[in-house]
Amino acid sequence: MPSPKARSSSGRSGSVPCNVTGGNGRYEFISLNRTPPPHLLQRQGSDPTSARLRASESPNRRRGSGSSTSSTGGQQLPEEDCMKLNPSFIGIALSSLLAIDLWLSKRLGVCACEDSSWGSVRPLMKLIEISGHGIPWLAGAAYCLYKSDSVAGQEVMLNLLMALVLDLVLVGVVKAVVRRRRPAHNRMDMFATFSVDRYSFPSGHATRAAMCARFLLAHLVLAAPLRVLVLLWASFVGFSRVLLGRHNVTDVAFGFFMGYWQYNLVEVLWLSPVMLQSMIGHLH
Ligand SMILES: CC(C)=CCC/C(C)=C/COP(=O)(O)O
Known part of the structure; x- marks a missing residue:
């Protein structure tokens, strides 16, 4: 229970109660902006928790220097101390989100191997995985480009190829920067991967599925039932990544x-036949 005395001493502006035990074993609240009572100061020397806290103090404070100070109740404290609350709040929120993500992803990874609870569905999930893999999409777009005899068809297929390559590059860059490891329950048995594919953030299948779905809906698939199928396919590709244990939910x-926004970029960079002809003209 907080002692009424300590409660009344915590100032209103920016002072946050800190929970510590007093010498009598009872919990007392003290303000971070005020000097703790002598019996607590004495305990700081031996208590392992406070030793850890001291170790994580800012270098300025540890050195006892710092030109910019704020005065609270006659006490000189570095200004940075008053700003530590925000990062720690964001830090706590992020680690909670991360913990929920890991827990949920582990629970949903029901096809991670054959003897998982839904292991019998694994072959179907792997089929969905192949449907969103880069190789069939690149090969399919290149084949359609080769077979297309209309300028409009060639334009669409060429831009689809450009979009697929752009997706591989952007996902590769983000994976290499973030370097988040794949879930521990994942079995790394995917075919044709790049070295960055040992990392899981973001899911390359999910970016491709979202971007290709938007591409198909905008340029190739007009019939309503097929449009629904395209959306279902993209959702299944994403969901199957978590079921297979390849990715966490946040990936x-x-x-x-990311895939949704990548399509906007493709629209901006769209290669028109005129542009292509002038590019080819410049090459000659
Ligand atoms: C070899 C080519 C052309 C593409 C690799 C595609 C691939 C294996 C991406 C990894 O996807 P996830 O990040 O969803 O696991």
Whole structure:
């Protein structure tokens, strides 16, 4: 229970109660902006928790220097101390989100191997995985480009190829920067991977599924039932990544987000036949 005395001493502006035990074993609240009572100061020397806290103090404070100070109740404290609350709040929120993500992803990884609870569905999930892999998409787009005899068809297929390559590059860069490891329950048995594919953030299948779905809906698939099928396919590709244990939920969620925006970039960079002809003209 907080002692009424300590409660009344915590100032209103920016002072946050800190929970510590007093010499009598009872919990007392003290303000971070005020000097703790002598019996608590004495305990700081031996207590391992406070030793850890001291170790994580800012270098300025440890050195006892710091030109910019704020005065609270006659006490000189470095200004940075008053700003530590925000990062720690964000830090706590992020680690909670991460913990939920890991827990949920582990629970949903029901096809991670044959003897998992839904192990019998694994072959179907792997089929969905192949449907969103880069190789069939690149090969399919290149084949259609080769077979297309209309300028409009060639334009669409060439831009699809460009979009697929752009997706591989952007996902590779983000994976290499973030370097988040794949879930521990994942079995790394995917075919044709790049070295960055040992990392899981973001899911390359999810970015490709989101981007290709938007591409197909905008340029190739007009019939309503087929449009629904395209959306279902993209959702299944994303969901199957978590079921297979390849990814955490946040990898797939961010992958969908990134793929959605990648399509906007493709529209901006769209290669028109006129542009292509002038590019070819410059080459000659
Ligand atoms: C070899 C080519 C052309 C593409 C690699 C595609 C691939 C294996 C991506 C990894 O996807 P996830 O990040 O969803 O696991």
